[in-house]
Amino acid sequence: MSRAERSWQPSDDLPGTVGGPSPLSMPDDWTLSTAWQRAQQESDNGGAINDAERIVTLSDGDDYHRVQWALKGRTLVAECDGDGYHYNDSWCAHVASLWWQWVRGQIVVTHLDTGREYPAPPTWLRLDDDPTAFDQLTPAELDAYLACELGSFGVREFARYTDRAAGTIGNLLTNAREKTGGRR
CATH class of the missing domain: 1.10.10 (Arc Repressor Mutant, subunit A)
Known part of the structure; x- marks a missing residue:
C-alpha cells in the first residue's frame, strides 16, 4: 500500500472510541504532576490497536484506556477516553506514558497524513500547532x-x-x- 493510499479510520471493535484529533501542548508543571510521575514509574502493558490508537494499561491500574496517539500535520494529536485526560486538560498518566515511551524509543508513532513511522519525536515537531495547517498538501x-x-x-x-x-x-x-x- 502506498503512502498516498493510506487513511486512518477509528477502530470500532472496542468500546469508548475516541473522537477527532486535538493537538497537545506541554503543561507548565509536567515534571511535578502525579500523571507524569506515574508515566515514568509504571510500565504499560497495553499495545497498538491500529496506526493511530493504542491501549494503555499502566501496571498500577486495573483497567485499560484507549488513546489516540499519532502525528498530523506537524503536531502530535492525542486523546484518551479516561477522566484524567479531561480533568488535566490533555496530559493524563496514559498520554504522558506514551510520550515517555516515545522519547525513549520504546514505541513508534505513525504520521496520519504521510504514513511514515517515527521511532522518536522528529525535529520538526511542534506540540501546539494546528493539525490541519498542512491539509492542502498531498x-x-x-x-x-x-x-x-x-x-x-x-x-x-x-x-x-x-x-x-x-x-x-x-x-x-x-x-x-x-x-x-x-x-x-
Whole structure:
C-alpha cells in the first residue's frame, strides 16, 4: 500500500472510541504532576490497536484506556477516553506514558497524513500547532516538506532515503512551498 493510499479510520471493535484529533501542548508543571510521575514509574502493558490508537494499561491500574496517539500535520494529536485526560486538560498518566515511551524509543508513532513511522519525536515537531495547517498538501508533498524544509534532511539525502529522484523531491518541495506560502 502506498503512502498516498493510506487513511486512518477509528477502530470500532472496542468500546469508548475516541473522537477527532486535538493537538497537545506541554503543561507548565509536567515534571511535578502525579500523571507524569506515574508515566515514568509504571510500565504499560497495553499495545497498538491500529496506526493511530493504542491501549494503555499502566501496571498500577486495573483497567485499560484507549488513546489516540499519532502525528498530523506537524503536531502530535492525542486523546484518551479516561477522566484524567479531561480533568488535566490533555496530559493524563496514559498520554504522558506514551510520550515517555516515545522519547525513549520504546514505541513508534505513525504520521496520519504521510504514513511514515517515527521511532522518536522528529525535529520538526511542534506540540501546539494546528493539525490541519498542512491539509492542502498531498501526502508526498507534506512528507518532503517536513523532512527537508522543516527537518534536517537534504534533498538528495531524502531522495535516497525514500528511493526517489532528487528532482522529484525538488518538485514536491516547490509545490509545497507554493501551497503554504513558505509557512514554517
